[in-house]
Amino acid sequence: MGASHSGPDTRELRELSEKTGFSVDQIENLNRRFQQLSKNKETLRREDFDKVTDLDVNPIRAQIIEAFFDKRNYSGMQTGPVEEINFEQFLTVMSHFRPLKARMTEEQIASLRKEKLQFLFNMYDIDADGKISLEDYRHLVEDLLSRNPHLGKESASVTSIADAAMLEAVTIIKGQMEPHQVYEGMTFEDFVKIWEGIDIETKMHVRFLNVETPHFCK
């Protein structure tokens, strides 16, 4: 790790900390990681993620990496992919996985939950049209099951699982649908409804440490 990188200075750190909710130590830690991945450049590109070897076995690798480069995950309202991201954007994406702090108010919890769900939604909604359609679901299921060597990509079971899952989801959302109703895809509100009973905010988090941890991919 070269010493010539210019990390954010303290003032910036504090700003970032406020914006993303990480502590200053955590931000520094992540910055080090960022530098490592980006080879001390200012921005990170998709290829840099190849360095993370453990990701190779991850079936939804592509979607996750895309999520980093997806404008929807930054606080703006833009959509579309970007080619490279800087540290702030990196942090913003990471911040979706913050764990709950000990004393959060109800609304903070609710907003955090919404953020996380939005992140998930964006990840599933590949074509970024604001809806998760059956196609998207299918892609997801295919990816998830792609590790199983006995299920080909085109396998019928994959599609049927996706269909069944979609059906289930829609049943939850809309209850019984009349046969003539058309259902185009899940919007974000629908998506949220599915997760009503399940406290995603406690499940979807990664513990970001304050101390430097050994890095496993060089």
Next chain:
Amino acid sequence: MERALSILYFVVLLNATLAGASDSSKPDGHGSDSSGGHNSHDSGHGEGHSPDGLQIVSFKWHHVEAPYIIAVWILVASLAKIVFHMSHKVTNVVPESALLIFLGLLLGGVVWGADHSASFTLTPTIFFFYLLPPIVLDAGYFMPNRLFFGNLGTILMYAVIGTVWNAALTGLSLYGVFLTGIMGPLQAGLLDFLLFGSLIAAVDPVAVLAVFEEVHVNDVLFIIVFGESLLNDAVTVVLYNVFDSFVAIGGENVTGVDCVKGIVSFFVVSIGGTLIGIIFALLLSFVTRFTKHVRIIEPGFVFIISYLSYLTSEMLSLSAILAITFAGVCCQKYVNANINEQSVTTVRYTMKMLASGSETIVFMFLGISAVDPNIWTWNTAFILLTLVFISVYRVIGVVIQTWLLNRYRMVQLEIIDQVVMSYGGLRGAVAFALVALLDPEKVKERNLFVSTTIIVVYFTVIFQGLTIKPLVSWLKVKRSEHRDPLLNEKLHGRAFDHILSAIEDISGQIGHNYMRDKWAKFERRFLSKLLMRRSAQKSRDQILNVFHELNIKDAISYVAEGERRGSLAFIRSASTDQLVNVDFSTQRPSIVDASVSALLRGNPSSVCLDMQAIEEKRKSVRDKEDTLSHHVLQQYLYKPRHQTRHKYSRHAITPNTEDNKQEKEIFRRTMKKRLESFKSTKLGVNYSKKSIKNYKKDSGRCKKKKKSVALLNGRISWGIDNPTFISDENVMVRPAIPPWLSNEDTVVPSQRARVQIPWSPNNFRRLTPLRLSTRSVDSFQMADGPVPEHPRMTLPEGTHL
């Protein structure tokens, strides 16, 4: 209620008889009855003098005494359960364990009255060898692994540190109070008190299970308390043995080396016990890999090998509870994958039965054993103080540990959780058995300890058991929500795991997910290959499992629904019989032996698709069952129409000559066609409904192999209405709408519309065939025609859906 009373009366009478009988036959070496007196079976014969002539009937009590008594006690316990559950009001308030203790007290009184000696007590041998293993095995086998290992750190902390804390403090405080003389003269030293502390400190798995079972707190809380109660066995065993031997050696001779040895023995005992459990689990998994041909006795292996792990560990003086727990925990995945479904069910129910039965007997005997004036020693101060100390120290211990743990836990444990945890620290039969094991020579105050233990156990089980339910609802503890597993949950859960792992990898940190991933990789590469059957390996994806279960459930409910609505009407058409013949086979009369439909309709149907052929071929009993269920489903789902003649020949369909696949394919297509007709008549076919039903039939059809067949998707549908989901390129788009469809009153969407309309789901869980179109449109027979062109997908054999 009179029934209950009469059963109770009968039970009591039985006991009196037994008591009398056993008592009377005790001194006598012969089978003949002595003048016991209470013997209601009069001893007219065999009075000691040899009978003259041939005895037509003889009364041989002695012959059957031991097993008879055991059997009667088990019967009594079970009858008691029936009696209790007759009154819902009572069982809602009072936990069953408490009721059983009361009954035990009552019976103990009866026995005492009849006998003036405690004939039946809970001896440690019986408890530790026969009654405890099933309960613990059941707990381990059904332990939710992910929860358990996810919270393992917490559980271990409470189990080890918490128990040591409790034991030490309780023992020391009691000793301290003793020194002040309040307790009066007791022949006990520091070591005795520490010994007592160690056996009274441990939370008891049996009691926790019994009480928490009825309370339904949320999963995390339950697993923490329950896990603690299981894992603290190692600590208890070590402490107990250490102090027991210290007491035997005598307090003065204890050296520092002995203390060190004690600490070392803790690690040896716990890790050794765990290892033994794991070894036996591996052995069991490995064995079940080969039991394909001995399916009937498959369940037996589970029990025998697990029990052996318990005994082995006990033999090596390691922690037996840990061994059998981990045996259950580790083997469940592989055993469930390897043995066939009926065996899984058998194992589950047998285990539950044994565990529940054992629990009942344990609590009842806890009651009975108390009625023994010989052991009663009352020392108010001691008893009261024990109660106070264990409660107080538990609370303090829980609070401190939680505070420590919360700094490392993702999901914090709140005050309410801590209250439940402290309150849920029940003592039970293990403590009692341990105290009964004490040697009165070495531990002079054994009787006092026994009495105190009994009181403590009663207090926790009865009082705390009674009040925990209102407490839980008063505190609004989060309850466990038992929902059916949602496919979405599994899907998204899996997606989560991957996402989280990825984030961890990207951020370069090692976390839970990283470890879990690594373990999963290792497990998949080595363990599964070794321990799981080949067929199971392919199909053991969790998502697929849930899908499978959901499908089966839906299919079952579909059939049930159909039956309920008396939907036989739609299959009663006479034309059924002729229409469904498959060309390739001669018109066989259907020989649906005991199919439900036949019973209901009184005349056999002649639904004979390829199923017939299959039936002929495979005559095994199990296959008959499968075909049975298929027939049933066929009856209900099949609605023939006059116009449609179903003509297809097996040979025309598939170029593939492999029988199995062919038949499956045929069958699947057949049913698929059938099921098309059940979807909503408008758009948006409930595609998965079809596939579900398809699947169900297929799965039933599959022999006991856990093969399932890939579900057809719309690609293989021949112009069937809704190629909606066939959005892929290689859709076989049938330009012509088949004739039977055009008769429908339905709006068949245009191609474009079809593609755009994703769903119009009907609730597939409430399929009501009668509600569909009024005509028997459901009969669409298999499309003939362009089948051969269709690129047959290779069915992923053995994909376990």
